[in-house]
Amino acid sequence: MKTSLAAGALASLATLAAAVNPVKIAGSQFVDSVTNKRVMIIGVDYQPGGQAGYKPDEDRDPLSDAEVCLRDATIMQQLGINTIRVYNVDPTLNHDECASIFNYAGMYMIVDVNAPFGGESLDRSDPEGSYHVGYLSRTFGVVEAFKNYPNTMGFFAANEVMNDMDTAEKNPQYIRAIQRDIKNYIAKNSERAIPVGYSAADVRPILQDSWAYFQCKIGDNDVSRSDFFGLNSYSWCGADATFESAGFDKLATMFEKTSVPVFFSEYGCNEVTPRSFNEVQSLYGTKLTALSGGLVYEYSQEESNYGLVDSFDNGTVHFRIDYDNLKNQYSKLDIGLIQSTSPSAASQDPPQCDKSLITNSKFSSEFNIPDTPDEITEVINSGLSNPNQGKLVPVTKTDVVGDIFAVDWTPIQGLKLVEVKDGESNLPSGASGSGTGTSGGPEPTKTGAASAMTVNSMFALVAAAVVLVVSL
Template sequence: MFTQTLALLALYAHTALAVQPLVIQGSNFVNSVTGNRYQILGVAYQPGGEAGYKPQSGEDPLSNGDVCLRDAALMQRLGVNAIRVYNVSPDINHDECASIFNAVGIYMLLDVNAPFSGESINRGDPESSYTASYLNRTFAVVEAFKNYPNTLLFFAGNEVINDVPTGANIPPYMRAVTRDLKNYIAKHSTRSIPVGYSAADVRDTLIDTWNYLQCTTTGDDSDPSRVDLFALNSYSWCGDSTFQTSSYDTLISDFQSTSVPVFFSEYGCNKPSPRIFTEVPVLYGPLMTPVMSGGLVYEFSQETSNYGLVSIASNGSLQLRQDYDALQGQYNSLNLTAIQGSRAENTSVTPPTCNSTLILESGFNNNFTIPETPSGAQDIINNGVSSSNVGKLVPVTNTKVSQVVQGTNGQTMDLSITVLADDQSNTPSGQTSSTAPTTTTSSAPAATTSKKSGATNLKITSCALLAVGFLAVILL
């Protein structure tokens, strides 16, 4: 009987714990249980780049549990609480990877589009690509991820508007896709999952894109074609820059009246290299946190564009790059208790009413009439995607990383994940860098009351004890 109790306890410990779904209140992400504001400390996650997206062979960035376990352990150690994944297949099972990232308190920001034909809006010919077939695929992505509590949001588009000519044609289609996704989620998800847009940080189009997408045609935030959030891919801070030199001050001035959360969906200029990430304390400091909701560093794995925090070999072994240690040092300097533990302000913001005066750039679309949902797509919205792959959390029974992982000094690291307590998201742990003179580095240190300590330090001991007592009563 005692053996049965322990077996059930082990199952409980690895399945009952989950992050709390986040909600949007005004211009903030908010923990739905604590009411505290949530700041994104994330990384872009697309191992192998576009070449890592192979739906025909059942592969995408969230399809291999062993790989996700390795990377989740390193992200937990780093202090990451969110990943952005660009290309996912709705037909692949993601339960293991999603459950691993959930267990370590990491949320997922997911693009519904992908690089193959028919999987995104064609900026050169949006009308022909906005079809029921295209929307069916985006809805299938929603189905695949809607039941994971750590699915934070969906991006309806990424840099589809990147100059004035695309600003003339694309904006109505971005609002239309947003509307269709939000209507589908409202009918087929048990919770509201935000939908937004990731913009190119191009001065000629950025503010007009934000205004076009955040405004309302109904006079309030009930307009389904209005984005729930707005993000930008920004690389203006390079090296040892400043708030003014990087033009971060201009961004804060531009977005200070935002009615939706605004954050960096990519950041981390790679010149000079290795990076030193001096923008991190500013991004999470008093100059920016009143307006911005954090950001995601580009990117986790080293690809041809040379932005990686880690280098991954073809056999699955991995070595940390100096960028990883530099980012960890900057994260460890943050007072996350103040950042993540504060009550949200600006929780009720009236969105601007859509009208042509919001648009400043000549040639950018200032007509807010958007395309009707394509023929056949409304039936899919009403009835759901047929034969859909609906994800669910599964037990995380293995916590030990099996691949060889080396620090920047070449020493092998002993890595495992630490399953966090219910409602916890990951935070920087205050650990030393990978160059510390030890060959064993746990993914979470002993508990501490330092301001740098966070959810990574919280064990499941109390939950386990409660479970033991509860199960003992049942089984005895």
């Protein structure tokens, strides 16, 4: 059952939360539209419940439950992140409270416009057949639902549609067509420009060609090219990995002259557990300044075993060792260095699209992008009829309710969402440099486990123990 945080009388007295500054793109970097400082993504992929957490028939998606968003935003604020990526959203649901909570916490959102059910994404086996007005209208609905939130950083038009040579033959043209249509819809129906890009699988035989294909421009006024390029990369595995063994040196060379922002849209190999996240220092260091940060996969523990926290059905949350390890790595970052690179210095003119950019003969070198069908053009020009449009609302509750446990199952009390100053974003606690933000807020209080555990907490602990025994 969804819960509401805006109780009548309090809501009438509350004021809107201070807003983060919208992000724009300058050359190959994300930039704060007000301060013109570089914005590096220090983030986490957020999909509580995994793909199964998306249940439109039950009015549920990752941003539909304000109590859960408050709890998780507070935990992630303590972690020190400034961005979340959200998969599988229902454009018909009200996301105002959750979006406002993450804005209040100083966090941007990158939103995937697609979802897993039929007609909700591009079918890699039949891109032409799945490119139709019904599908595009749904993606435009996602734009409408999120365009008015200042912390909406961008939209992913597609995710890992190409995962081998066979899927790289016909899909690239249609991905660019979708990007064009979404960007044209935004230009016609949004008060501000919102970047649109692609999230690619780290399949090295097609990676360079994918980036080259999506960043190049066709003519002078091409809107089909990606505004940014995300990479789902899991090449750095274990504490013994190095910049060279993980192939980060090759990525640095590949993206050295990128004309669009490039970042890890997913990272955090789990072949060795617990994860140490040593790659964080390289990702935000001096050798990989071509990249604009990254998003760790993922916040909550799901079947794939990438979680930073365990989330139980009764609302209990337990920090995994990975959470503490990542927070420790973030605390070592030099925020001054991260924000210091001049956007103008990193600007690169995009190359003109040409077959010579493509290195593999099986990868598409076709740059004749499918025309926008007339029925889609009509929707773009007129806008959706009576769309669900989100807006910021007052955040009236900041205290986290529920049982939260540290790695050693010591209860954590006093967790409270902290409002960022107007125009600022969240940053890791302890990080050096001249950056601004909440720096994770005040540290919560840990109390004795025996005295503070509730029946539900004990149940969660016993359940976790049973899972551990079974797994052994």
